[in-house]
Amino acid sequence: MASCRGVSVFTGFQLLVFGLLLNDATPTEKIKNETEAIRWLHDLEPKLSEVYTAASLAAWNYNVNLTEHNNQLQIEASLASSRFQKEFHRNASLFDWKTFKDPDLVRKFKKLTDIGWAALPDEDIKRYNALKNKMGQIYSLAEICEKRPKTATNTGTEKICYSQNPDLTRIAATSRDWDEQIWVWRGWRDETGKKTKQDYAEIVKLLNSAAKLNGFNDNGDYWRSSYEMENFEDVCEKLWNQVKPLYEQLHCYVRRKLMSHYQTNANDFPKGRHIPAHLTGNFWAQTWNNILDLVTPFPNSSVLDITDILRNRGFNAERMFREADSFFQSLGLHPMPDEFWNHSMLEKPTDGRNVVCHASAWDFYNGRDFRIKQCTDITGEYFVTTHHEMGHVQYYLLYRHQPVVYRKGANPGFHEAIGDVIALSVNTPEHMSTLGLLKRTVDNQESEMNFLMKQALEKVAFLPFGYLVDRWRWEVFDGRVTPENYNKYYWKLRCKLQGVSPPVPRSEEDFDAGAKFHIPHNTPYIRYFVSYIIQFQFHKALCSAAGHSGPLHKCDIYRSKAAGDKLRESLGLGSSKPWTEAMEKLTGGSQMDASALLEYFHPLHEWLKRENKDDTVGWEENCPPEAFVSGGGSPPPPLLPLLPSLTAIALSHAFANRFIRQ
Numbered sequence: 001m002a003s004c005r006g007v008s009v010f011t012g013f014q015l016l017v018f019g020l021l022l023n024d025a026t027p028t029e030k031i032k033n034e035t036e037a038i039r040w041l042h043d044l045e046p047k048l049s050e051v052y053t054a055a056s057l058a059a060w061n062y063n064v065n066l067t068e069h070n071n072q073l074q075i076e077a078s079l080a081s082s083r084f085q086k087e088f089h090r091n092a093s094l095f096d097w098k099t100f101k102d103p104d105l106v107r108k109f110k111k112l113t114d115i116g117w118a119a120l121p122d123e124d125i126k127r128y129n130a131l132k133n134k135m136g137q138i139y140s141l142a143e144i145c146e147k148r149p150k151t152a153t154n155t156g157t158e159k160i161c162y163s164q165n166p167d168l169t170r171i172a173a174t175s176r177d178w179d180e181q182i183w184v185w186r187g188w189r190d191e192t193g194k195k196t197k198q199d200y201a202e203i204v205k206l207l208n209s210a211a212k213l214n215g216f217n218d219n220g221d222y223w224r225s226s227y228e229m230e231n232f233e234d235v236c237e238k239l240w241n242q243v244k245p246l247y248e249q250l251h252c253y254v255r256r257k258l259m260s261h262y263q264t265n266a267n268d269f270p271k272g273r274h275i276p277a278h279l280t281g282n283f284w285a286q287t288w289n290n291i292l293d294l295v296t297p298f299p300n301s302s303v304l305d306i307t308d309i310l311r312n313r314g315f316n317a318e319r320m321f322r323e324a325d326s327f328f329q330s331l332g333l334h335p336m337p338d339e340f341w342n343h344s345m346l347e348k349p350t351d352g353r354n355v356v357c358h359a360s361a362w363d364f365y366n367g368r369d370f371r372i373k374q375c376t377d378i379t380g381e382y383f384v385t386t387h388h389e390m391g392h393v394q395y396y397l398l399y400r401h402q403p404v405v406y407r408k409g410a411n412p413g414f415h416e417a418i419g420d421v422i423a424l425s426v427n428t429p430e431h432m433s434t435l436g437l438l439k440r441t442v443d444n445q446e447s448e449m450n451f452l453m454k455q456a457l458e459k460v461a462f463l464p465f466g467y468l469v470d471r472w473r474w475e476v477f478d479g480r481v482t483p484e485n486y487n488k489y490y491w492k493l494r495c496k497l498q499g500v501s502p503p504v505p506r507s508e509e510d511f512d513a514g515a516k517f518h519i520p521h522n523t524p525y526i527r528y529f530v531s532y533i534i535q536f537q538f539h540k541a542l543c544s545a546a547g548h549s550g551p552l553h554k555c556d557i558y559r560s561k562a563a564g565d566k567l568r569e570s571l572g573l574g575s576s577k578p579w580t581e582a583m584e585k586l587t588g589g590s591q592m593d594a595s596a597l598l599e600y601f602h603p604l605h606e607w608l609k610r611e612n613k614d615d616t617v618g619w620e621e622n623c624p625p626e627a628f629v630s631g632g633g634s635p636p637p638p639l640l641p642l643l644p645s646l647t648a649i650a651l652s653h654a655f656a657n658r659f660i661r662q
Contacts, residue, residue, distance in 0.1 A: 030096035034105060037095050041108060041403070044088060048404040052365040055081040060362060063373060064345050066137060066354040075129045082118035082125050089115050107576070111405045116222075119213035120206065128206045135196045135203075135520035140356045144168060144187035164188070164283075165348065165357040165375045173281045173290035178265045182503050185278035193514030200514055201483040203522065204476055211477075220474035223524045227411050228578050233474070235592060236526065239533050240467050240497075242594040243460070246601060249608035250460050251275065251499050252617045254288060257295040270627075272620030274501035277494075284516055285500045286465040288457040289381070297453055297607070301446035304429055304454055306380040306437050313437075317347040317376035320383055323435070324390040327422060331557070331564030334397040336390070339369045348375035358517050359385055361392030363407065367400045384423045391419025398567070399574030410570075410579035413530025418571065420531055421538040424555075427455070431556040452553060452604035459532060460601060464498040466529030471497075472513060473525070487512055488628055495623035505629045534583070536596035541587040542566055552600045 031037065058077035062070040089112070097109035117128055145161040162168050172184050207219040216222040224232045255275050259266060262279070269276065281290025288295075296303055310320075321344075325336045349355060357375035364370065370393045376382050395418050399407055409415035425431055429451060432438040472490050475481040481489045487506055490513045495501050506512060518525050540552055546560035557563040570586035580590040598605070 031094055032096045032099065034100050034102055037097065037100065037105060037109070040091070040095075041105075045403060047084075048088075049365050049367075051081050051084045052404065053369075056362060056364045060364075060371070060373075062133070063356040063360075064349075064353070066140060066356065071133050071137075074133070075126060078129050079122060079125055082115075082120070083122070085115040085118040089113055089119070104576070108403065108405050111575070114214055114225075116214065117207060117210040120210050124206055124209065128203065131199045131203050131206075132520070132522060135199050135514070136356065138195050139192050139517060139520045140358075141354055142188065142191040144184065144191060166377050169283070169377075172283055176261070176294075178262060178268070178279075181278040185283070186504055188283055189510060189512050189515045193511040193516075193519070194509065196514045196520055197483065197486065197511035200511065200519065201486075207522065208477060218477040218479075220470075220477035223470070223526075224474075226524075227413075227530075236467060236529065239529075239592060239594055240463065243463050243533075243597060246456075246598065246605050246608075247460055247463055248499075248617050249605060249612055250456055251619070252612045252615055253608050254291075254295050254457075254461075255499075256612075256615060258291075261294050268503075270501050270624040272495075272501075272622070272624055273616065274495060274499050274619050274624065276503040277500045278503040280461075280500075284465065285498070286462050288461040289454060292454050292457060295453065295457070297449040297611075298446035301444065301450055302429075303447075303450045304380075304427070304432065304438070306383065306432055307378070309437050310378050310380065310383060315378055317374075317378075320376060320378070320386045321346055321372075321390065323383075324387045324426075327387060327426065327558060328390065328394050330559040331567065332561040333394055333564050333568065336393065337368060337370065337397075340371060340393065343369065344371040345373045346376055358521075359389050361389045361396070363393075363396040365404055365407065370396050384427050387422050387426050388419030391422050394418065394567075395571050398571040401572070402574040402576055406574040406576040408575040410573060410575055410577070410582035411530070412524060412527035413534055414571075414579060414582065416527050416531030417535040417538055418567070420535040421542065424535065424539045425557045428554060428556050430554060431558055434556070434558060448553075449604060449607055452601060455553070456601055456604055459597075462532055463529065465494075466525065466532055468493040468497045469513070469516065469518065470524060470526040470529075473519075484508065491623050491627060495619075495627070496621040499619040501623050501627050505626060507629050530592065533594050533597060534592055536600055537583075537587050537589070537593065540596040540599070551603070552596070553603075 055077045058070075058074045062074040092109055092112045095109065097106060097113075100106050100109070117125065120128065143161040143163050145159055147157040147159055162171070168184055168188065172181065175181050175184070204219070207222075211217070211219040211222040214222060216225065229235060252273075255269075255273065258275065258279050259269055262269075275285070277285040279291070280288045282288065292303065292305075318341075321336075329335050345355065348357060355375070356373070359372070359374040362371045362373065372389045372393065374382075374386070374389060376386065392415055395409060395415055396407070409418075429438055429447075472481065472493055475489070476486070485508065487508050487510050491502060491506060502512070513519050517523070536552075539555065542557050542560070542563040543552060543555035545562045545566045546555070546557045547562070548555040548557075566586055570582045573582050573585070583592075584590045
């Protein structure tokens with residue numbers, strides 16, 4: 001197996017020759033013996049684990065050290081893994097498994113015969129991996145650069161460059177200068193999506209080819225199959241319509257507050273009541289919690305923000321992860337194993353390596369090794385993200401006893417929801433008080449509205465974005481959207497569903513969808529929309545198990561063994577049963593429904609309706625006429641010469657709370 005020091009992932013191709021070939025069968029005479037099928041699966045299990053472990057290690061080594069050498073090792077490992085999958089797919093197809101009486105056996109074979117992009121020919125797999133890694137590197141290594149005077153007294157200039165984490169993320173989150181925010185917004189898209197459009201179009205063709213080899217119409221059809229629902233698209237649309245009235249009220253309130261703050265740019269706000277995408281404190285306008293200071297309902301009342309407290313108390317990345325580990329153990333769940341602490345990347349390396357900073361949790365399929373890769377910053381937001389990522393690992397630990405083929409979430413949204421449902425407890429004033437990070441305060445309506453607004457800026461604001469990213473990709477995959485109108489259709493959905501429009505003209509020379517991590521990395525995104533719905537269903541059920549009484553948004557399940565038992569029973573199933581059964585074990589129901597989310601935010605929803613009674617709620621579905629042009633858009637404006645050094649700002653811990661444009 002691999003190490004990042006250059007040892008080959010596989011010695012030869014011995015992993016494919018392990019006695020699993022079925023010489024007693026022919027293509028016209030399929031094996032009907034279920035006992036023989038069980039024996040074959042038993043023999044396959046350790047080899048599946050071995051191959052998946054090796055491929056995961058190679059991918060990890062590349063992600064934490066972006067070198068061409070590690071890139072080649074990852075491609076080799078991926079190719080070997082795909083050859084192995086093709087081989088066991090061929091052998092599995094020799095069984096007449098669709099006629100088996102044992103439903104669990106049928107389910108295992110059905111999952112084994114779906115091998116994703118590994119179904120492609122070797123040359124296409126090499127090309128797929130090369131394209132994916134190329135786009136991933138463009139994204140991970142992207143920087144926005146500018147020239148600055150060397151010193152106040154010295155003539156000449158120097159080139160200063162800013163990476164996404166932490167520099168550009170902090171600037172996007174905290175700058176309140178209209179032009180500076182446009183500079184960051186446009187610069188990020190120029191350095192990421194714009195450079196990947198042609199490669200992405202090629203990857204779409206490869207993914208569609210793989211999907212068809214697996215018996216699906218296209219790659220969107222393949223991705224949706226993970227939910228085991230014929231009407232999944234309709235279900236998503238129904239869920240969106242269920243939460244849309246709440247989002248519309250939030251959008252109306254936030255837009256009005258932004259217009260009040262940016263009065264000198266009042267004429268730059270779209271007439272169709274869209275929110276300019278660069279003003280939300282987030283690269284993609286997917287969450288708006290970084291502009292809480294501009295939209296807080298009651299500025300003179302308390303607002304939950306522990307960033308300064310964490311820093312003043314000397315928290316580092318490991319301590320934040322230890323706190324998260326303590327939360328899960330308080331529920332009676334597993335502690336993080338030694339391998340986690342020894343091998344995870346919990347903060348950005350300082351040894352000069354280039355890494356993929358995007359937070360992710362990893363299962364190495366050997367039942368022992370689980371890791372997180374995260375460039376942790378000491379903020380309240382990262383404190384919550386840390387619990388989210390550890391939720392993934394806790395899920396891995398709870399289903400590690402399952403066969404490898406079942407070591408997945410009940411559906412992709414489940415995995416994302418588990419970390420977030422824990423965060424719903426962690427992110428309450430009640431829990432922060434329990435940890436000693438906040439003084440216990442007397443409940444009052446103003447503080448309650450401030451808290452719910454903070455939550456809504458993350459949870460509610462995200463919903464249309466979480467829904468539309470894969471709405472766009474599904475139509476790309478099925479051919480309704482072609483490379484010639486990638487960007488225009490992407491913004492059509494954003495204007496229509498999200499009420500957000502681009503701050504500068506866009507064209508088909510741009511590829512703004514590609515400026516989001518999950519596009520170049522080919523990670524399905526609808527899972528996040530699903531998770532933002534079902535996490536509230538989970539939260540309500542766990543709060544009930546914990547004996548909570550009172551408003552749902554005040555529940556903290558910390559130290560509830562009964563809630564932990566609920567999680568263990570449901571999550572331990574992995575994907576061995578349809579997700580509806582896992583849902584029923586946890587919540588008592590088997591359908592996805594937004595009622596719990598609406599209950600959680602009900603006090604805020606009623607308050608917003610009163611606040612917006614004299615305003616127009618909603619926006620025009622079409623983007624502003626000036627949003628899209630046939631050419632290359634408008635040239636970027638120069639930065640104002642009096643802007644302070646962004647390097648000093650980005651590296652200042654105090655910047656996040658006190659940077660105010662002069």
